[in-house]
Amino acid sequence: MNAVEIQVTSDFICPWCWIGHHALSQAVAGVLERTAGHARVSLVYRPFELNPDMPEEGINRQVYRTAKFGSWERSQVRDAEVAEAGARAGLAFHFERIEITPNTRLAHRLIEYARTAGTDAHQFDRLYASIFEAYFSHGQHIGLPDVLIDLAAQAGFDAQAARVWLASNGGDAEVSADETHAELEGIRAVPTTRIGSTYIQGAQPVAVFANALDNELTRAVAHKC
Structure with missing residues (x-):
């Protein structure tokens, strides 16, 4: 069977990238288990800097987020929403511990x-x-x-x-x-996941990644035949 390439474009300060990566990992593990390891998957990670002009030392997170969202209170509401989504996925977000938004x-x-x-x-x-x-x-x-x-x-x-x-x-x-390749590919936001020829935007549920992977594996088998 031809290997299905999965390309993940993300940045480490993007919380949805972590949630999406976790869901994708579960999807890949599930497909490999169902196929008794016969499915072939090639996973490639590509960089994307959300803040390419960030100073090397980073910026105080409260200052950065206040400027980004208009107020610290609004930023905290966004953080709470992400933390809730992360908890549902089994990931622990502790934004209160973060002092610096870093250069990645x-x-x-x-x-x-x-x-x-x-x-x-x-x-x-x-x-x-x-x-x-x-x-x-x-x-x-x-x-x-x-x-x-x-x-x-x-x-x-x-x-x-x-x-x-x-x-x-x-x-x-x-x-x-x-990063230049991602720009030429039309990637403007993260996470962006390409499974074979299928592009998936955002941190989608496990089933979305699994279905796309199943479809691409089916195509790979058909192509081999």
């Missing part, structure tokens, strides 16, 4: 490092999900190299190699190229 360039570059490190898909996915959790559940500043290196080490990557990568320009050109 380093986080995307770390993912590029992980992609080139030759590790297994499960290790890669652990790191990817852990960046969301570090930010949204624990309020960690994911724009800081030390925070990202610790997450890489916890996921089983070589901490020193990750440190050298982030201290250089490793992955920077690749992130820029991927």
Whole structure:
């Protein structure tokens, strides 16, 4: 069977990206279980910086969100809605712990490092999900190299190699190229998930991702025949 490519375009400060990633992961696991592992899926993560002009040190979250939504109170209402949706998905959002809205360039570059490190898909996915959790559940500043290196080490990557990568320009050109590709592909918001030829916008329920994956797998089988 030809592998079905799943491309996920997201940013680590987007809460719906974490919720969507969690739902997609459940959908993929369910399909693999139903097919006894015979389905072939290739999962690719693409970067998207919601705030490409964010200062490297980030911005105080209350200041940033107040400017974005017109008031801190309105921002808190949005946070409560996201936290409720996250809780239904089994994810813990603790916005009250977040002090800084970070620049996410380093986080995307770390993912590029992980992609080139030759590790297994499960290790890669652990790191990817852990960046969301570090930010949204624990309020960690994911724009800081030390925070990202610790997450890489916890996921089983070589901490020193990750440190050298982030201290250089490793992955920077690749992130820029991927973002340009996303723009040319017409992606203007995240999360955007492409399953085969099917584009899915937003953090959809597990069933939406599963149905799209089932349809693409059916096409792959038909194409092989």
